[in-house]
Amino acid sequence: MMGKPSKKIYHSALVKSNTLSTTISDLLDHSGMRQNSTYRISNAFKRFVGWWEVGAVIASLISLGLIVAILSTMNYESRVAWKLPIQPNSLVAIFSTIAKSALLIPLAEGLSQLKWNHYEERAGTLDHLQAFDDASRGPWGALMFLFKMMRRRFSFLATAGALLTILTLVFEPFTQQIIDFPSRYVVLANETTSIMVADGWKSALDSSGDATQSTRFAFRLGLLSALANRTSLVMPEFSCSTLECRLPGFSSLAACPECENGPVVLDDNSMECKYSLPSAVNGSMTTFNNLRDFKESVHEARGKTYSNASTTCSSNHGDYPAANFTIFNNDTELLQQFSVNTFYGEKLDLYESIVITNLTGLRVTSSFPPYSELDGWNGMRAESTYCHLNFCTHQYDQVVIKKGNIMSATDVKFPVEFVPTPWSADYPYLLACSYNACVGPSFQIHKDSRIALTKMVGKLVNEVMATEFTSDYLANSTHHLHGTTWHCCERLHA
Numbered sequence: 001m002m003g004k005p006s007k008k009i010y011h012s013a014l015v016k017s018n019t020l021s022t023t024i025s026d027l028l029d030h031s032g033m034r035q036n037s038t039y040r041i042s043n044a045f046k047r048f049v050g051w052w053e054v055g056a057v058i059a060s061l062i063s064l065g066l067i068v069a070i071l072s073t074m075n076y077e078s079r080v081a082w083k084l085p086i087q088p089n090s091l092v093a094i095f096s097t098i099a100k101s102a103l104l105i106p107l108a109e110g111l112s113q114l115k116w117n118h119y120e121e122r123a124g125t126l127d128h129l130q131a132f133d134d135a136s137r138g139p140w141g142a143l144m145f146l147f148k149m150m151r152r153r154f155s156f157l158a159t160a161g162a163l164l165t166i167l168t169l170v171f172e173p174f175t176q177q178i179i180d181f182p183s184r185y186v187v188l189a190n191e192t193t194s195i196m197v198a199d200g201w202k203s204a205l206d207s208s209g210d211a212t213q214s215t216r217f218a219f220r221l222g223l224l225s226a227l228a229n230r231t232s233l234v235m236p237e238f239s240c241s242t243l244e245c246r247l248p249g250f251s252s253l254a255a256c257p258e259c260e261n262g263p264v265v266l267d268d269n270s271m272e273c274k275y276s277l278p279s280a281v282n283g284s285m286t287t288f289n290n291l292r293d294f295k296e297s298v299h300e301a302r303g304k305t306y307s308n309a310s311t312t313c314s315s316n317h318g319d320y321p322a323a324n325f326t327i328f329n330n331d332t333e334l335l336q337q338f339s340v341n342t343f344y345g346e347k348l349d350l351y352e353s354i355v356i357t358n359l360t361g362l363r364v365t366s367s368f369p370p371y372s373e374l375d376g377w378n379g380m381r382a383e384s385t386y387c388h389l390n391f392c393t394h395q396y397d398q399v400v401i402k403k404g405n406i407m408s409a410t411d412v413k414f415p416v417e418f419v420p421t422p423w424s425a426d427y428p429y430l431l432a433c434s435y436n437a438c439v440g441p442s443f444q445i446h447k448d449s450r451i452a453l454t455k456m457v458g459k460l461v462n463e464v465m466a467t468e469f470t471s472d473y474l475a476n477s478t479h480h481l482h483g484t485t486w487h488c489c490e491r492l493h494a
């Protein structure tokens with residue numbers, strides 16, 4: 001009874017064993033199929049991951065290329081030339097974000113792979129693994145990676161990858177600063193600007209051959225403006241329809257002053273000063289030709305009439321007009337004395353000389369001393385300056401008219417010379433050139449107008465210097481012209 005059951009159990013065990021054997025075999029066969037399938041999926045995934053990294057690099061390069069294309073297209077262009085609805089700086093911001101994000105993908109993958117290379121080359125602790133893992137996660141982890149691995153030998157590529165990851169922080173702000181919209185001046189179509197240029201001299205003359213009243217007024221205004229340093233009143237006429245206009249270089253005929261080097265110090269003898277003293281008896285005036293006789297006469301009268309003494313001095317220098325002045329002892333301050341008579345000097349050929357007029361300036365530097373100091377006084381002292389006004393050429397370059405003011409980058413003055421021309425009623429002009437053989441600018445000066453100009457300037461300077469305005473201005477000028485006597489002008493005759 002007991003044997004049968006045991007056989008059944010054994011048979012059952014055999015059956016189960018066979019069943020189990022079959023099941024494991026099936027499982028092994030099925031497992032092999034799964035392993036082959038997993039292997040194929042893994043290879044496909046790896047290939048996908050590789051192309052993903054390559055695609056990220058390509059996307060980053062394309063974004064950078066688009067940024068360069070936008071910048072090169074819009075460089076030095078007006079904003080109105082941009083036709084897209086989105087502004088160029090917005091596009092640059094978008095493409096810079098794409099380039100940065102795409103660049104971080106291969107950097108992170110590369111740092112992740114380099115940690116295995118690190119352990120393959122040398123043994124290391126687990127904190128190295130954590131450092132590489134943090135570096136692949138972003139700029140902060142990359143910075144910590146550099147600090148942790150600073151004292152250990154590690155891959156140069158890992159260091160470069162960490163540095164690039166950190167530098168991505170400044171990528172976007174840098175690209176935001178690339179585009180700028182400064183104000184720039186451009187040439188306007190159908191707009192012109194102009195300025196008055198003197199290419200010669202021919203003035204209207206009255207019946208006596210002198211300059212007309214309007215010409216004299218313009219010159220008088222110019223003299224007063226120069227004294228008051230208001231040259232804007234005599235700026236040349238110009239037209240400019242915008243806030244700024246630019247002109248090419250040009251030359252203009254002008255009058256340039258030229259003075260001898262430094263003032264000349266004049267003493268009592270060189271000015272031939274004459275001293276006058278009223279008589280203590282009848283008040284008659286006595287003139288002394290030298291300082292010594294004057295002092296003796298003052299002491300004989302015991303200084304009773306010394307307060308009414310005066311002196312007259314004169315400066316003569318070459319072809320320049322003489323400058324005279326008279327100083328009184330009772331003057332509380334030196335008074336400017338101006339000659340209102342035109343000085344006729346040596347005759348010069350107006351058709352050869354470029355001199356328009358000559359001027360002599362005299363600045364008195366001494367006065368009568370107190371009676372107690374008379375014995376130690378050496379007489380009157382003065383400083384004389386000799387100048388002349390000549391025809392010349394002004395060469396202007398890079399002229400800018402801005403907000404009603406004329407500015408020039410360079411203003412070079414050149415002397416001119418007259419080129420001999422035969423007298424002809426058909427061509428009554430002098431030819432003035434700034435270079436030999438007239439290779440440069442040349443100017444035509446009417447012969448009659450040239451004579452009238454010299455006469456007019458000499459007369460006007462004397463008139464202006466004799467006005468109360470000029471006297472008050474010189475007396476209170478910050479240029480220390482107090483006591484200055486200007487005599488003008490050397491009249492030049494043909």
